[in-house]
Amino acid sequence: MPTWDLAPVSLRSCGLALPDRVVTNAELCETLDTTPEWIEEKTGIRERRFLGADETVTDLAVRAAERAVRSAGIEARDVDVLIVTSSSPEWIVPSLGVIVAERLGITTPRILDLAQHACASVVYALHTASCMLQEPGMRNALVVCAEGASRLPDPDDRTVRIFFGDAAGATVLSRTEGPGGLLAYDLGNAYSPAVALAGPSMLNHARNTPGRAPVNPHLTMDGRVVWQEATTRVPKSVAETLSAAGVEASEVDGFAFHQANVRLLRYIARTMGVDAAKVPVTADVLGNTGAASALTALWRLAADGKAKAGDLIVLGAIGAGFMWGSMCFRLPHDISTEE
Template identity: 35%
Template sequence: MTFARIAGTGGFVPGEPVSNQDLVERGIDTSDQWIVERTGIRYRHLAEKGAATSDLALEASRRALDAAGVEANDIDLVIVATSTADCIFPSTAALLQAKLGITNGCAAFDVQAVCSGFVYAMSIAEKFIASGSNRRALVVGAEVFSRILDWNDRGTCVLFGDGAGAIVLEASDEPGVLASALHADGSHSPILCAPGTLAAGGVTGDPFLRMDGQAVFKLAVRVLGEVAHETIDAADLTLGDIDWLIPHQANIRIMQSTARRLKLDMDNVVVTVDRHGNTSAASIPLALDVAVRDGRIQRGQRVMLEGVGGGFTWGAVLFRF
């Protein structure tokens, strides 16, 4: 039986950290206290004008390849999870493939599941590897959400940041990914969306991200708890078997509520929302990379990733690192 295990991780955030006070000084009607109390966010990173999602993905990917000890042409599948693609087409994954110098003709495609995108992408890559059709996948979550924010809407613009995270997932005889579960319910799309559409050479309708924070909070806490139990059951394990939980980094209160539902101590939850803000599909792989590089996550430990995002989408992946 072929398994898929993580061989290396990488992360990248652009520029210097932008503090809550920096946003106040830029004229946004908010305060550090207001943001921290409601979200736990203290800093975020914002891409410079002209920096594309594939540029951020490139840096994270190089670091993941280095950590895995492989060359770019050793990759035979590239999947990028993003809601802020470089262009309408080609895919950001194809552009990343070219920037990495991958010339072997491997498949490359994007996954659009917003903040759940990396969990979706990793689950898809695992299926390709387990089937035997691929040996080594580069899975990336990358976003430049600052491009779709209404900077006059203090309820949303203070929440998000830009960044990228990546993993190299490779075939192994030893168990890596143990179980996963993916879900969506499009009836909830109005509570978190960017409803603009492309037509006649421009964007029609509202081009910015819009969110009903209270509705998102209630739905997120419920489905994150449910999908965690579903994934644990699928792996025939218990909550006590989880060493680390890495949830989507959107709001510290959502993470705390989820941990309580799962009877997990917050010491076993990886939190980076305070320094990165909500980086959508990049948030989970960024947090994973931080915890791997600072030594918290060790080989052999069981880690659960779970995300929830616009769509509405949600999912979880449980793996042995």
């Protein structure tokens, strides 16, 4: 897979935004036919955050973006590229990216929404931002990944609903001088309907066509297929990236992986022979936060002082589609963050 031989770019900051509402396994089990103990045993998830009745994905996106920009020590006017990802925006149009730009006072015309990359969004967004920063005069890209994933499953589906929570993460990616920054990356895809969510066109067509069977409006997921794909694709992708970067897994200081569930994360770490202490876990208290997931792990690394200048950091994620990818950074400076 490619090494990054263009102008160096690197992660500069990370911002996180969470809803106030904490939803425990016990609360879910008030309406689901399962037990708190079963959920924790199967997933490692104890609780997650849900948006309140009056909160929106847009609110989370804006808060996370503000924190990332502030932590990077820049202003909204300094953002040259804005990429926003979400599989659960309130509106297909207008653009969530344009809404975030308007609320933050970002004036760049280089705004892009990624809506169908699901949990792999952060890798694709960072790769796209890295490419866009090669344009002369571009310095800073803001990547925002926001999800209201708790609102996608059927409320009565105990096999899907137990996994998901809501969050937004954001990071500033900047061109940097000297060695370091993005060293290598890997991207891949293989079609599968194992995770699916119908869009308005499909739902409206089924609803308005006499005799046509109704379409499930909720997120569906075949957990066995997801497990197999994630435990196969992510380690292979990371191995490809590290090989291209000329780095051994033991040299990496932190792995910010997609937080599908705790059991899966621990299995991947064992498969790769990676010290579990280098793989932060947020799924235990946040659940699977979709596009925001890997950034919650990056935020944890930074907040714990484990994303320092000179450190090697790997991001890895897989999402519906399936789409997956990984990136390796040599940090030229600390990743800054705030609560």
